[in-house]
Amino acid sequence: MVETGKINLNSIQKIFPPRSENASEVEAVHQVSATIKPGEFIALIGPSGCGKSTLLRMIAGLELPTTGGILLDDEIVTAPSRERGFVFQEANLYPWLTVEDNVAFGLKINNKVKNKKAEIQQFIELVGLKGFEKSYPYELSGGMQQRVSLARTLINYPKVLLLDEPFGALDAFTRMRIHDELIKIWQERKLTTVMVTHDVEEAVYLADRVFAMTPRPAILKEIIDIDLPHNRHRESSEFIALKTKVLKALNFQD
Numbered sequence: 367m368v369e370t371g372k373i374n375l376n377s378i379q380k381i382f383p384p385r386s387e388n389a390s391e392v393e394a395v396h397q398v399s400a401t402i403k404p405g406e407f408i409a410l411i412g413p414s415g416c417g418k419s420t421l422l423r424m425i426a427g428l429e430l431p432t433t434g435g436i437l438l439d440d441e442i443v444t445a446p447s448r449e450r451g452f453v454f455q456e457a458n459l460y461p462w463l464t465v466e467d468n469v470a471f472g473l474k475i476n477n478k479v480k481n482k483k484a485e486i487q488q489f490i491e492l493v494g495l496k497g498f499e500k501s502y503p504y505e506l507s508g509g510m511q512q513r514v515s516l517a518r519t520l521i522n523y524p525k526v527l528l529l530d531e532p533f534g535a536l537d538a539f540t541r542m543r544i545h546d547e548l549i550k551i552w553q554e555r556k557l558t559t560v561m562v563t564h565d566v567e568e569a570v571y572l573a574d575r576v577f578a579m580t581p582r583p584a585i586l587k588e589i590i591d592i593d594l595p596h597n598r599h600r601e602s603s604e605f606i607a608l609k610t611k612v613l614k615a616l617n618f619q620d
């Protein structure tokens with residue numbers, strides 16, 4: 367079986383030009399190199415404004431590196447593609463469309479919606495929204511909206527799932543439930559996943575490896591292996607030890 371979804375980051379640097387005449391340029395990402403294996407779950411963690419989202423956006427092809435290159439399965443990333451599904455912090459649903467029409471929207475652009483009813487239903491069920499097909503976004507909680515956004519991305523069968531703090535606005539209980547759903551989907555679909563988060567516990571709960579970034583410019587300071595099987599127990603001594611390790615890498619704990 368050919369495994370797909372390998373990402374190579376080769377000395378990635380991103381410098382944004384000055385925003386105004388008196389401003390200076392901003393180096394957001396500095397010389398990041400790493401290989402992400404097919405099917406791996408990576409959490410990118412670092413202080414606010416360090417450059418995590420910029421790195422994720424470059425993997426998506428939404429930004430181009432100033433120097434260095436990103437390869438997906440040995441092809442250089444130069445533009446966004448459905449191969450690399452992106453879920454934003456906000457669900458960004460179309461308020462005038464129902465859940466099923468929001469999920470179908472990406473397919474409609476492709477003119478592929480014919481005979482896709484069953485598939486749309488399958489993805490709605492995959493994210494746990496059976497029974498809400500005809501609901502509008504305003505009738506859903508924040509967590510449910512984010513699940514619609516996930517279904518809308520997954521229905522295009524991306525090789526890579528890129529998540530930019532998608533659960534940041536959710537309450538703690540909803541987050542924990544959605545974490546378990548995400549792990550189930552990730553295990554079923556064997557998707558290479560890269561997630562930006564501020565939350566050390568979220569990173570240790572979900573990821574195979576945590577990439578700890580420095581304050582801006584983001585440099586890959588340390589990679590922490592999370593060598594725990596799922597379902598992980600947040601209260602276990604191994605889990606707490608790994609959280610401490612990540613916090614140390616981020617310089618928040620001696």
Ligand SMILES: Nc1ncnc2c1ncn2[C@@H]1O[C@H](COP(=O)(O)OP(=O)(O)OP(=O)(O)O)[C@@H](O)[C@H]1O
Nearest residue numbers: 382383392394413414415416417418419420421582
């Ligand atoms: N398009 C842009 N033009 C100029 N500067 C930018 C642009 N996008 C991001 N930056 C700057 O790059 C730096 C890194 O931003 P980025 O959004 O990647 O950080 P982050 O680590 O994801 O932050 P947060 O966790 O707060 O979302 C910031 O100083 C930001 O102002």
